[in-house]
Amino acid sequence: MLTSRVQLLDAGTPARAISARVRGGELEIVRRGWFADAASAGELWPESRHLMHVMAVVRDGQGRGVISHLSAAAVHGLPLYRLRPSRVHLTTDAPTRIASGPDVFRHVARLPSSDVTTVDGIVCTTLERTVFDCVRTLPMEAAISIADAAERSFAFRGREWDQNAADLWRNAMHSRVGRACGGRGIRAARFVADFAGGTAQVPLESVGTTQCHRWGL
Secondary structure, three states, X not given: OEEEHHHHHHOOOOHHHHHHHHHOOOEXXXXXXXXXXXXXXXXXXXXXXXXXXXXXXXXXXXXXXXXXXXXXXXXXXXXXXXXXXXXXXEXXXXXXXXXXXXXXXXXXOOOOHHHEEEEOOEXXXXXXXXXXXXXXXXXXXXXXXXXXXXXXXXXXXXXXXOHHHHHHXXXXXXXXXXXXXXXXXXXXXXHHHHHOOOOOOOHHHHHHHHHHHHOOO
């Protein structure tokens, strides 16, 4: 679905024709130099649309950093409840800030190798680090939806719930939150770590449980 301007030109499509296809609604601009079939892209969920944007940024080789935050959530297959990200998030542990761009947001933070993995060829933060970054920076409903989905993907084996795996996941999250005491968004992260249960099957179930908690039910 994703194709570059260079690929289109190499395939014999003139630059003028590319522009005409964009104006005519046949091609959708994913980012500068990257396009998608508009009809197919229009059928995608927000998570898949953002993943396509992530892939374009990765293929452009946007300097140092790994895919992180809600962009890594999309790579890991986690839900982006009511989020329509316009920028791809990367994290680097470079000592000096690296400028962001109109469609790329760069974070500077400590990033040990144990927090980095590769999913489908995309270098990104691990599932645990991704959830930790998201729950500190996203609205509560989106954060809990991501935390629930991540725990479920970690602890649900086949058709059975692995309680030992769930306990391992929750202990790891509590430990990570505890080590970051005083950091940005830690109060929200502590609440999510305590509240998220992983049994919700869809984001609306996570959101509904959160609202019931707010109402004291």
